[in-house]
Amino acid sequence: MPLHTTSPNDRLHFAVMGAGAVGCYFGALLARAGHGVTLIGRQAHVDAIRAHGLRLQTATQDSHLPLAASTDASAVQGADVVLLCVKSTDTEAAARQMLPHLAPGALVLTLQNGVDNEERVRAVLGPAQPVAAAVVYVATAMAGTGHVRHFGRGELVLAPSAQAGRLVRELAQAGIPTEVSDNVRGALWAKLVINCAYNALSAMVQRPYGWLVQQDGATAVIADLVAECLAVAQADGVRLPGDIHTAVRGIAESMPGQISSTAQDLARGHPTEIAHLNGYVVQRGAALGVATPVNRALLVLVRMAEAARLATL
Structure with missing residues (x-):
């Protein structure tokens, strides 16, 4: 089914489950483009982001962006797209935590290392919940609490899905080059x-x-x-x-x-x-x-x- 949206301005709302370096970087770009973004991560990062915004440092800018942040998986509620960025060791646990709170039709994108996260998430969430793998090419690191530093690249390759067309357009407009491949x-x-x-x-x-x-x-x-x-x-x-x-x-x-x-x-x-x-x-x-x-x-x-x-x- 196509991506629904609960936002009054018809922008997508994203939740980032596991807001480390990768999730914070992409979340920052999406928020800067006008999308609603909620970061879900560790307490120290959440506290820093709530107090000062997320600090995004790149080769050309150093800025603070106001974003919603939470330590609780229930914050995925209402999201149109969930970027799953937890460590591969935590995949099933994160999927179980999100399960009661995901909106019907919300797309879960696995932006993780390893090759089998999509099937592991699908096994927990069931066949009705859209899940797709994404390949991430980016060099980032957390340089401090609430502070993500970008070193290079930043593109995604997505598996085909009913939601992929609009998602590619929205990501590209946010400065995230994205393509769909039948060989993800x-x-x-x-x-x-x-x-x-x-x-x-x-x-x-x-x-x-x-x-x-x-x-x-x-x-x-x-x-x-x-x-x-x-x-x-x-x-x-x-x-x-x-x-x-x-x-x-x-x-x-x-x-x-x-x-x-x-x-x-x-x-x-x-x-x-x-x-x-x-x-x-x-x-x-x-x-x-x-x-x-x-x-x-x-x-x-x-x-x-x-x-x-x-x-x-």
Whole structure:
């Protein structure tokens, strides 16, 4: 069904469930374009946003935007579109929290790492609730409470849906380049391959992508990681778009100073998404009879680093 709208000026209302760096960035752009936006996140961020607005810092601006903010999932009530931006480890829990409050016909877009969040959300919400996957290409970080910093890119690729046409137009008008693809699964896998290539390595040494590829033997390890991912994808019937090897190299060239989200989580003592990155490749490889020893090694190393970090807190 088409997107309904409850706003008197016929603008869409968005809720961001899991308002971290990605959700805050896109929420800020949507609010700046005149859409209603409610951010749902952690108490410290919510308090800062309520007191001072959301601080959006980019290469060309540094501004504070007034936005509604809440710590409660009930704040999705009345939203036309929910941007689900929680960590992949929290997908089912967030879906269960939203379930009693979602408006009929409200579209839930999964803007998350990993390749299976859409089906996991759908399993909780049921077939009547529209759910679609989105592939996110953006470099952002929370630079402080209520303060999101943008480093580069910012486009989305959406799965086809009855709501996609209007949503693409509204997002584009908000400065979010968006396209619809009938191969979102392949695009999600392509992003997964890139994440598997860099995230765990960046996390283990707490260094950015540009530094990694300058180290002796690092590009060979990255090549092994990518080869395993591609073997699993092929066995799983996934068709990756474009030239994945060029895309992998391009990340270190275009974002040399970027530290992975896994590295940031590990440094802060937060749970990482490693089970849904290299761990997913290991899991699918085991199910399909494809060996993934390099991905398994990185999975175990990050898990050990998590356990060691937890023991010091």
